[in-house]
Amino acid sequence: MSASLPPRGRGTASNPFNRFAPTQVIATDDGWFQEVPPSAATEVRLETAKSIITRNQSPDLPFDRSINPYRGCEHGCIYCYARPSHAYWDMSPGIDFETKLIAKTNAVALLEQQLSKPGYRCAPINLGANTDPYQPIERQHMLTRKTLEVLLRYRHPVTIVTKGSMILRDLDILTELAKQRLVAVMISLTTLDNQLKCIMEPRAASPAARLRAIGVLREQGIKVGVLCSPMIPMINDMELESLLEKAKQAGAQSASYMFVRLPREVAPLFEEWLHAHYPQRAEHVLSLIRQSRDGELYDSRFGHRFRGEGAFAELIAKRFALAIKRFGLNQRGDFKLDCSQFCPPGGQLALL
Template sequence: MSVSLPPRGRGTASNPHNRFAPQRIIASDDGWFQEVPPSRATEVRVEMAKSIISRNQSPDLPFDRSLNPYRGCEHGCIYCYARPSHAYWDLSPGIDFETKLIAKRNAPALLEQQLSKPGYVCAPIALGSNTDPYQPIEREHQLTRRCLEVLLRYGHPLTIVTKGALILRDLDLLTQLAERRLVSVYISLTTLDDELKRILEPRAAAPSARLRTIRVLRENRIPVGVLCSPMIPMINDMELESLLEAAKQAGAQSANYMLLRLPREVAPLFEEWLQAHHPQRAEHVLSLIRQNRGGELYDSRFGQRFRGQGVFAELLAQRFQLALKRLGLSRREGFGLDCSQFAPPGGQLSLL
């Protein structure tokens, strides 16, 4: 099986068909030669969004609202469950997802507008539930920072999930939010192996940088946990205990994990990745995934999609629980964030 190598610094070489497009273009390999493709530049398109707070009613998520300043993610994680969402913008979930990004220019102003509506009821907002709010383009666009400024001004609680060390740039705001019990942070830690990180999450921060991020956040009294996600059979699941131990030593207070999810176009992209980087174990990995998902590569049912089922999934859950107990880590979500301080600037405070 001939598999194309990804461009330098990217997660995939493929651009699978956009399932909403009426036409399809198929590239054909004539077999003459294979070379490492050149790097591919990141393109950023600016968008004026119509809304910024997304709602969900999922019973297996600890939040009912989220905020994502960007569409697509430059980190290029091959396993990213958000890849299929790029098809809604007439783009491919493949390399388009990591190179053709959309910045919601009016995100901070729109957030302020939505929080100021008379009927708005405060509850923690999840920042980065779909794409990473601290991916590299945040350095220039600063939409995440400006959203933090709005949330601080309104006294609104939030949670952050990121694998970007750029979050340390905003220590000044995060410290103020933490002092008022308005923020908690989860650092996504997938592997301690730099080489695996390079091919699995090409433009994300190195493992050592993420551990340093946990350490610095705790030194500044910001509540921080670790998210070991995704756990991939025969790729990084053997690191689970080591990941939790390293995070605990760095200062993490809580932990959680998720099993690999392969919705829609993510499944064939991940299969290509396996053939390119781990061809000898590819079928074994896919077999274990199917054992966790009732014979399929993905099971979208609530209660199953994050943990899976079967012997492997049960053993992983047991290992996680034993490690939590041994290390003294908790699984609490949100660290007791305070919603009582929410007060739109200029609004009239209740007398009750």
């Protein structure tokens, strides 16, 4: 198992072939040339997308539609379950996923078109289901902000999942949405250890910045919860109670968690990361994951993929249940959003 360290500020050092590649070329050192390390610079490609609202029928998810303004994610989280999606664009789920990003430049126009269709039925749209809507390139492209502006204009409910403190930039829009019960935010908080954050989620906001975001959002009357995801055995699971306690102190109203998921190309990337950063405990971590996944590193079955099964997964579930009860983070009912106010493009907004 390779133990190569990634370039500074990146989650992985590898760029494995995507599973759809018709051919594979393997470079070998013949001793004639000195190897030049691959560039770690970020490249953003502009895309004219065909659609912007993605539908799902997963019983594990609390929403049936989502918007991802970007493909790939500069945060570089090594465990990210979305990495395999980059293979559909003939790119690697490895460092390509972090550095070769795609911005859907026509997202706003497409959203207005889809909301105005006669058969459209309003239900909360999630931002952040696949890649983070507040990753660093949002500063330049502002597709997330423009999407929120459209949703506010037509009074459409939205939920947001992010580990980016840039969400505070959009407080003006989020506050207006909150006044009409049209928004709820989940801040992903995986560790309080800055050193672990820097190698596990290299370009995401610091733990302190995420806790501050929770506090500011709550002060502005915005529904906000904490998502402790993923819980990784012997890496961050020991922080679960501390994460929930700090989130509650910051202002979080609810909490959720997920057990680590390693689909397709994510598994070997994660294994490489473990051996590079935690060589002495790598096999123990992988063993506990397999014990929770029926002997495999991933289980895609609905009802199992988010929680796992077996003694270790059950222990995390019990710890989580006790902690959210103790900290008062089990009030999910307050997060229900109002779909009755939706007025599609071209419709007549109520005067009162």
